[in-house]
Amino acid sequence: MTDQNDPRVGAAIGRLRRHATDTVAFGSVPASVRAELTDEIFSGLWDRWQADMETGLDPDAAASLAIEAFGSDDVIGRDLVAVYRSSLFVRTIGTLLPHVAATTRRWPDGMGRVLILLTILMLVGILGIVNAIESLPPTRMVVVVALSISSFATWALVMRGLAKRQKWALALARLAVVITLGGTLAAFAGPALDVERLPVPVISGVFALLAVWPVFGHGLAEWVKGSIGIGRRFGIVLAALPLASVLVVAAPTFIPEVTAAAQSDLHLRAISTCVRSEGVVSRLVVTATFQWDRLDVLPRGTRPNTFVADSISLWMEGVPAVGDLRLETLRDGRQDFQVFHSTTITTGGVVTDLFPAQEWRDSDFDHVTPDSSTGYQLGSSIALDKIEAGQPYVITFDTQPEVAATAIDRVIVTYDHLGVFGSRAILACDSSADGVTIDPPFRLP
Amino acid sequence: MPSDGEGPKLSRGEFGLLLLSLLSKREMYGYELIGQLRATSEGAIDLPEGTVYPALRRLERDGLIQGRWETVESAPRRRYYALTPKGHTALAAGRRDWHRFRSGADTVMGT
Numbered sequence: 001m002t003d004q005n006d007p008r009v010g011a012a013i014g015r016l017r018r019h020a021t022d023t024v025a026f027g028s029v030p031a032s033v034r035a036e037l038t039d040e041i042f043s044g045l046w047d048r049w050q051a052d053m054e055t056g057l058d059p060d061a062a063a064s065l066a067i068e069a070f071g072s073d074d075v076i077g078r079d080l081v082a083v084y085r086s087s088l089f090v091r092t093i094g095t096l097l098p099h100v101a102a103t104t105r106r107w108p109d110g111m112g113r114v115l116i117l118l119t120i121l122m123l124v125g126i127l128g129i130v131n132a133i134e135s136l137p138p139t140r141m142v143v144v145v146a147l148s149i150s151s152f153a154t155w156a157l158v159m160r161g162l163a164k165r166q167k168w169a170l171a172l173a174r175l176a177v178v179i180t181l182g183g184t185l186a187a188f189a190g191p192a193l194d195v196e197r198l199p200v201p202v203i204s205g206v207f208a209l210l211a212v213w214p215v216f217g218h219g220l221a222e223w224v225k226g227s228i229g230i231g232r233r234f235g236i237v238l239a240a241l242p243l244a245s246v247l248v249v250a251a252p253t254f255i256p257e258v259t260a261a262a263q264s265d266l267h268l269r270a271i272s273t274c275v276r277s278e279g280v281v282s283r284l285v286v287t288a289t290f291q292w293d294r295l296d297v298l299p300r301g302t303r304p305n306t307f308v309a310d311s312i313s314l315w316m317e318g319v320p321a322v323g324d325l326r327l328e329t330l331r332d333g334r335q336d337f338q339v340f341h342s343t344t345i346t347t348g349g350v351v352t353d354l355f356p357a358q359e360w361r362d363s364d365f366d367h368v369t370p371d372s373s374t375g376y377q378l379g380s381s382i383a384l385d386k387i388e389a390g391q392p393y394v395i396t397f398d399t400q401p402e403v404a405a406t407a408i409d410r411v412i413v414t415y416d417h418l419g420v421f422g423s424r425a426i427l428a429c430d431s432s433a434d435g436v437t438i439d440p441p442f443r444l445p
Numbered sequence: 446m447p448s449d450g451e452g453p454k455l456s457r458g459e460f461g462l463l464l465l466s467l468l469s470k471r472e473m474y475g476y477e478l479i480g481q482l483r484a485t486s487e488g489a490i491d492l493p494e495g496t497v498y499p500a501l502r503r504l505e506r507d508g509l510i511q512g513r514w515e516t517v518e519s520a521p522r523r524r525y526y527a528l529t530p531k532g533h534t535a536l537a538a539g540r541r542d543w544h545r546f547r548s549g550a551d552t553v554m555g556t
Binding site: 027039 | 474475476477479493494495496497498499500502503506514520521522523524
């Protein structure tokens with residue numbers, strides 16, 4: 001009979017109970033059977049303990065013998081894993097996140113800071129992605145969300161693995177910091193790592209990361225020292241996982257967007273007519289016809305209340321300058337600039353705004369034209385939500401130069417689709433031309 | 446191959462068959478089973494006592510045995526196991542296979 005009031009008995013029973021609990025924990029046993037299996041194992045340990053005490057051993061020695069005869073908690077636990085979990089679980093989660101005995105669970109110095117750092121990195125990443133995906137078209141949105149989920153799952157796994165003393169998790173945590181550091185620097189400082197371009201918060205963040213870096217050193221290396229290898233194949237897969245984080249950033253630029261209109265879907269044609277009076281051009285009429293074969297499913301992603309507009313503009317060269325008009329004056333947005341009078345005629349009411357005629361100099365376009373130093377530009381916004389695919393739209397620029405020109409050297413009509421791509425027709429007086437595809441930046445030819 | 450002194454190891458299936466065989470006589474609990482195994486084999490089969498629990502849970506999962514809890518005075522409750530009809534069938538088949546294997550092995554070894 002056991003004397004429950006004997007403190008040695010209580011301590012011995014506690015050891016037996018702990019051994020049973022650890023064995024079940026090592027076995028990754030489902031929660032539904034954990035308690036009763038622990039009871040059953042404890043019952044077996046108790047019987048053995050009682051039998052040993054009957055031979056004259058004290059409670060503590062008998063408990064030691066019972067635990068030794070039972071077998072190591074991790075070995076028996078591994079047998080239990082095979083009973084309750086699939087072989088896939090054993091080969092994946094069971095390998096990556098094995099149970100750690102309660103007696104060796106105390107975190108080393110710096111572990112908390114590392115987990116906080118990884119949590120912050122994850123939260124910043126989540127905020128950035130949530131903000132970015134709103135403006136992505138559907139296909140890219142799906143890819144970015146899928147990559148983001150795998151990326152965050154990886155980092156969550158890393159944090160769990162670190163808490164479970166796994167060497168692979170420490171390696172990936174270090175990689176996370178390097179990727180974040182490199183990615184942030186590359187994003188803000190550019191490929192040439194121009195430090196002057198770094199904003200203060202980024203510099204502060206970099207210093208914070210560098211300050212935390214030492215905790216990845218000796219303390220944590222010691223913490224994960226006893227972990228069992230995960231095998232080369234698993235290692236390769238895990239090493240590739242952080243790529244998802246990198247791809248999240250890069251994906252939108254290289255994934256073909258099947259739900260968005262392409263350059264080949266836009267057609268542009270322009271016709272110019274110069275009306276002459278006594279040998280000079282008194283009026284220039286440019287008619288631009290554009291048509292979309294298909295349009296973006298979501299022109300600006302799911303971001304609500306976003307006005308999206310394309311623009312079509314007319315550029316004229318060879319018209320004499322107006323004398324004392326200064327570029328600064330024009331940039332102030334004077335609406336009554338009278339170099340040209342312009343009337344816009346549309347079909348379908350797609351034009352939402354008329355840009356005033358403006359004088360531009362070559363420097364504005366970072367471009368040098370050999371025969372002209374000055375040009376005039378006017379244009380209009382086109383509301384994309386009013387456009388229908390397959391429908392031609394006509395815009396007429398009816399312009400009257402106040403300063404008479406003997407000729408108009410060159411007329412350029414540019415259709416700019418959200419700054420993503422465009423079409424441009426180049427023509428002279430009394431001629432016509434089809435647009436050709438252009439990519440941003442839309443500088444003059 | 447020289448002997449390592451530990452004798453042949455039991456496979457998971459063989460261990461299960463031995464447990465089924467013991468349970469075919471009467472209901473038993475884990476600690477009792479491992480003791481019976483040791484005693485009946487005259488010490489030839491002496492496994493860590495904890496190995497019996499995963500084996501019992503596997504047999505129960507496969508529907509070959511059924512467990513029930515029984516309260517014990519002044520001790521933790523015990524889980525007793527008994528053979529199910531499926532367990533009896535499996536035991537009969539296992540015994541046949543074992544005899545055939547042993548007979549073949551004896552012939553090869555000349556014992």
